[in-house]
Amino acid sequence: GGGNRMQIFSDDMRVKVRERIAAESRLREALSGDLTESLPVWFQPIVSAATGLVVGAEALVRMRTPQGDILGPGHFIPAAEETGLIVPLGEHVLRRAVIRLLEWSDHLEYVSVNVSPRQLAEPDFVPTLANLLAAHPSLDPSRLVVEITETALLGSSVDVRERLEAIKNLGVRIALDDFGTGYSSLTWLQSVPADVVKLDRSFVAGLSADPRKASIIQAVLWLARSLNMSVVAEGVEDPADWHALRELDCPSCQGYLFGKPLPPAEFAATLQPQPEP
Ligand code: C2E
Ligand code: CA
Numbered sequence: 105g106g107g108n109r110m111q112i113f114s115d116d117m118r119v120k121v122r123e124r125i126a127a128e129s130r131l132r133e134a135l136s137g138d139l140t141e142s143l144p145v146w147f148q149p150i151v152s153a154a155t156g157l158v159v160g161a162e163a164l165v166r167m168r169t170p171q172g173d174i175l176g177p178g179h180f181i182p183a184a185e186e187t188g189l190i191v192p193l194g195e196h197v198l199r200r201a202v203i204r205l206l207e208w209s210d211h212l213e214y215v216s217v218n219v220s221p222r223q224l225a226e227p228d229f230v231p232t233l234a235n236l237l238a239a240h241p242s243l244d245p246s247r248l249v250v251e252i253t254e255t256a257l258l259g260s261s262v263d264v265r266e267r268l269e270a271i272k273n274l275g276v277r278i279a280l281d282d283f284g285t286g287y288s289s290l291t292w293l294q295s296v297p298a299d300v301v302k303l304d305r306s307f308v309a310g311l312s313a314d315p316r317k318a319s320i321i322q323a324v325l326w327l328a329r330s331l332n333m334s335v336v337a338e339g340v341e342d343p344a345d346w347h348a349l350r351e352l353d354c355p356s357c358q359g360y361l362f363g364k365p366l367p368p369a370e371f372a373a374t375l376q377p378q379p380e381p
């Protein structure tokens with residue numbers, strides 16, 4: 105900028121900053137209204153690989169704009185994490201998940217909820233979860249699964265392991281999300297008291313045509329079994345991949361082949377097919 109000053113803001117960065125500010129104000133607005141309207145929580149089925157029948161569901165948040173458009177989490181979760189707004193947002197998602205678990209108790213075993221590193225680091229996370237469970241004494245806490253990613257372990261000042269133990273002590277189960285995509289998956293497996301491994305879709309998609317992928321999955325399945333953990337293969341789109349997973353005795357699958365994320369009413373309709381006219 106002249107003298108010894110330097111221009112460090114490119115137009116590109118300006119656009120990014122503007123987008124981030126817009127995302128934050130959209131998020132604040134969404135959180136100030138009726139959350140079930142502005143931040144609907146959708147559900148995607150998780151099926152038994154052997155039977156294809158629904159055993160659980162993953163809760164996936166969306167944003168409905170004032171114009172009525174539906175935005176995926178990529179449009180607002182990063183801003184939510186940076187601003188800390190992920191805390192009230194995450195609590196909302198947990199509440200919706202619990203409500204649906206009770207509603208669908210005859211139709212599915214569990215609902216899993218994504219919990220971001222920022223949420224997990226919050227001192228109030230475990231007490232909030234405990235209060236939520238206490239408010240619904242008829243709910244078996246093991247029907248709730250908390251999904252965490254490897255980044256939760258990194259660069260966190262809190263003792264994540266201790267926090268996860270506290271979650272487990274409530275009876276809630278823990279799943280390692282996007283397993284295999286980080287840099288320390290074995291450390292992760294060794295140090296975290298998890299119940300479920302969610303095998304990332306990069307290992308799953310195309311597995312039937314790729315013997316190396318099949319070998320990796322087979323090894324993870326073996327490892328998980330010997331550690332007493334269950335496995336969900338994510339991103340199953342191709343029937344041939346499903347068949348390969350079944351051959352390998354993978355316990356469960358999730359992916360567009362079995363169903364996309366749907367609003368609760370539409371998801372429930374897939375659980376209770378309308379009788380034939
Ligand atoms: P994720 O936890 O890995 O969730 C799975 C994502 O994969 C979902 O995207 C889902 O729609 C998509 N997916 C499922 N099956 C298939 C498939 O067969 N093929 C392909 N190509 N994709 C599939 P979505 O809903 O856009 O969510 C993206 C990410 O946003 C999630 O990734 C999760 O990290 C985050 N997220 C979603 N809801 C929440 C939330 O309530 N809290 C937090 N902290 N993060 C959330
Ligand atoms: Ca997830």
Ligand code: CA
Pocket residue numbers: 281282302304338
């Ligand atoms: Ca995942």
